[in-house]
Amino acid sequence: MIPAAFEYARASSVEEASNLLSKFGEDAKVLAGGHSLIPLMRLRLAQPSALVDINGLKDLDHIKEDGRKLRVGALTRHVTIQNSSTVKEKLPLLAEIAGEVGDNQVRNMGTMGGVIAHADAAGDYPTLALMLDADIVTNQRTIPANEFFKDLFTTALAPDEIVTEVVFPVATGAHKYVKFRRRLFDWAIVGVAAQKMNGGWRIGLTNVGPTPVRATAVEEALHKGAQPEEAAQHASDELDPAGDLRASPEYKKHLARVLTKRAINQAEGRQ
Numbered sequence: 001m002i003p004a005a006f007e008y009a010r011a012s013s014v015e016e017a018s019n020l021l022s023k024f025g026e027d028a029k030v031l032a033g034g035h036s037l038i039p040l041m042r043l044r045l046a047q048p049s050a051l052v053d054i055n056g057l058k059d060l061d062h063i064k065e066d067g068r069k070l071r072v073g074a075l076t077r078h079v080t081i082q083n084s085s086t087v088k089e090k091l092p093l094l095a096e097i098a099g100e101v102g103d104n105q106v107r108n109m110g111t112m113g114g115v116i117a118h119a120d121a122a123g124d125y126p127t128l129a130l131m132l133d134a135d136i137v138t139n140q141r142t143i144p145a146n147e148f149f150k151d152l153f154t155t156a157l158a159p160d161e162i163v164t165e166v167v168f169p170v171a172t173g174a175h176k177y178v179k180f181r182r183r184l185f186d187w188a189i190v191g192v193a194a195q196k197m198n199g200g201w202r203i204g205l206t207n208v209g210p211t212p213v214r215a216t217a218v219e220e221a222l223h224k225g226a227q228p229e230e231a232a233q234h235a236s237d238e239l240d241p242a243g244d245l246r247a248s249p250e251y252k253k254h255l256a257r258v259l260t261k262r263a264i265n266q267a268e269g270r271q
């Protein structure tokens with residue numbers, strides 16, 4: 001289908017982008033990689049009055065090591081994150097996850113900031129951001145990830161607010177992202193990320209609720225010495241996932257338990 005009519009402006013700075021968003025009003029949207037927004041516009045599920053294109057803002061396309069932090073610019077494409085030697089060295093789980101997003105076309109266009117701002121329940125980066133206590137930096141403030149994702153497709157962003165960076169902690173320990181899907185390039189039916197960090201585990205779940213979930217009960221069980229199989233049984237303790245065309249709520253809870261065990265085992269080099 002063809003999108004409804006909209007105005008278009010290309011920003012040359014973050015400040016100009018924010019001003020344009022204010023000028024066009026709350027129905028205006030930022031255009032980054034366009035790989036979530038344009039399909040929704042073509043289906044007319046989204047009908048923004050105006051698009052503010054930020055693809056010219058090259059200073060938002062960066063990966064920087066900053067002490068024990070890794071700063072990823074909002075306009076950094078998935079393929080850049082996947083192939084970055086800095087990411088592979090400082091937060092290899094992020095490089096692994098980037099390589100699991102969609103297909104080559106999606107990875108060549110889609111951006112870190114787009115996935116974070118879009119807040120799809122099946123988005124992969126939000127899980128990592130939440131479980132590692134990342135910060136979402138905007139043109140106005142810094143928002144901890146656990147305050148950023150409010151609901152399905154709903155974030156703490158104001159209408160004229162632009163994500164500029166996502167700041168992750170460095171984490172180089174055992175890690176694994178297990179993404180369960182029917183075809184290689186599909187979104188996750190359920191995903192589980194496991195990262196060993198500061199002597200404990202961080203476990204995050206994708207697509208088992210309207211926002212990403214940190215599986216703290218699993219983390220605590222592991223901390224108390226439970227084996228992965230036993231700890232993973234807690235992965236569904238607090239879950240109340242919605243069913244969809246691909247999986248019922250019960251099946252998603254089952255997957256959360258099975259994939260959590262698999263993620264921890266594979267992170268530690270077991271099958």
Ligand SMILES: Cc1cc2nc3c(=O)[nH]c(=O)nc-3n(C[C@H](O)[C@H](O)[C@H](O)COP(=O)(O)OP(=O)(O)OC[C@H]3O[C@@H](n4cnc5c(N)ncnc54)[C@H](O)[C@@H]3O)c2cc1C
Nearest residue numbers: 030032033034035036037102110111113114117123124163
């Ligand atoms: C076939 C297909 C498969 C996919 N599979 C996956 C997958 O497995 N995992 C996954 O995580 N994603 C997947 N995606 C989504 C893909 O990663 C998108 O690129 C991503 O969701 C949005 O990023 P974008 O840069 O394309 O943003 P856009 O589509 O341009 O924007 C998405 C939303 O975010 C807002 N936005 C974008 N950037 C900013 C910013 N800097 N500040 C404020 N708001 C902003 C826009 O206004 C819009 O509302 C898939 C997409 C397709 C088409």
